[in-house]
Amino acid sequence: MATAGKKILIADDEPDILEIISYNLQLSGYQVITAKDGDQAIQKAKEFHPDLIILDIMMPKKSGIEACKILRSQPEFEKTLIVFLTALNDELSHVKGLELGADDFITKPISPKVMVSKVNSFFRRINKPEPTKTIDVGPLRIEPEEYMVYYNHEPISLAKKEFELLVYLASKPGRVFLRNEILNQIWGSEVIVGDRTIDVHIRKIRQKLGIDCITTVKGVGYKFEV
């Protein structure tokens, strides 16, 4: 799945639940942060800025409902996905939750597998493809929608990373992108890869395109030009 790197904060006061769920979510490639009460949930949310927050309703310090209310009142969490964990028959909480802008509910008990599936579907729901336009430079045409590059109308297919890299560089022809910028944009600020990794991808692009459209600026970075 392309869910890599998504951060999930999960707050529950039962260590067992916390561990099982967080273990399974990690297996699926998510980055999991845990909290054992409402206060900690709020604090960690501010610290890590998770993409999804799962709050148990019944927790010490602050209930999930209170925590949600506080989080939602802050602009930075206005659009964060927040879901509640509730006991099966806890109608009261449901009603309260309704008014707090929770995005969904998960009823306990729930199997780890189902939990993972549900989380997947949450992200699926909000993952909309970014509107991308074609880049046209000389004999080169880059079609983000097709994940394809055409050189003199000859289709050339690049691998995902290669394509992303090319699109990024070509988004501003002539501008030099620092290696750090490239790493942040294409690999993400939290992924750590070696120095040579960029070079190798650059090389593959040059090789596949067959033309020299990526210039090395030694000691600085790369730029795209035709």
Added chain:
Amino acid sequence: MATAGKKILIADDEPDILEIISYNLQLSGYQVITAKDGDQAIQKAKEFHPDLIILDIMMPKKSGIEACKILRSQPEFEKTLIVFLTALNDELSHVKGLELGADDFITKPISPKVMVSKVNSFFRRINKPEPTKTIDVGPLRIEPEEYMVYYNHEPISLAKKEFELLVYLASKPGRVFLRNEILNQIWGSEVIVGDRTIDVHIRKIRQKLGIDCITTVKGVGYKFEV
């Protein structure tokens, strides 16, 4: 918004739910009619001819499922959008509902915010021109109306899911559809299916068509081209 004047009938036996939801839908410019049981739902549907009918499954007099069955059996409601309200874990009802011609289902509890956006998306869905027109690409002709595909005038019959998938991909030849997009479109945003399910359907399409018209873009998705 272009939703002005759209009539929504919502049937639920819990007055609170009814009120919250109907209030929020009205805020968004919809015209809301309410019913508190299955019989009333049917009666009001006949009276007002709503554009969308939301039926709670568990209702007195007649369940949402029964009401849906009755409505669907009448020509005037053949094409009306009908969605069910179900409890989160009531998988059985989901399955039955979809087979009765429900267009989707909504799980309770649901925040008013989410409810409104769902309703919006329902209308968005039907306002778009249905792929009623045939798709003609090279030797391939897709006839959505008869659920049939022809390759060099040879009829090929695909199963429902396979057909929907093919139509979706073929609706924009060359464009890559992300796995997430496909899941949302073909399976719905709340249905949970495993990762390999798409692949298997893709494989069957490829197999039945006998030609290579679906390309895999690894790590991204699939696209249709000839």
Added chain:
DNA sequence: AAGCCCCCTTAACAATTTGATAATCTTATA
């Protein structure tokens, strides 16, 4: 109602592709 068939989904495993790294050359430039 029993039997049969088709559709959808999943599990399990195979096959493939991609991405990252190490090791070794090249080259620009101070």
Added chain:
DNA sequence: TATAAGATTATCAAATTGTTAAGGGGGCTT
């Protein structure tokens, strides 16, 4: 020319998809 930065290449591990078979359900026929 010495040196650091980048280019190349081969290689391995990880990620992703392909394939096959099996099972559950529903509907249809007998």
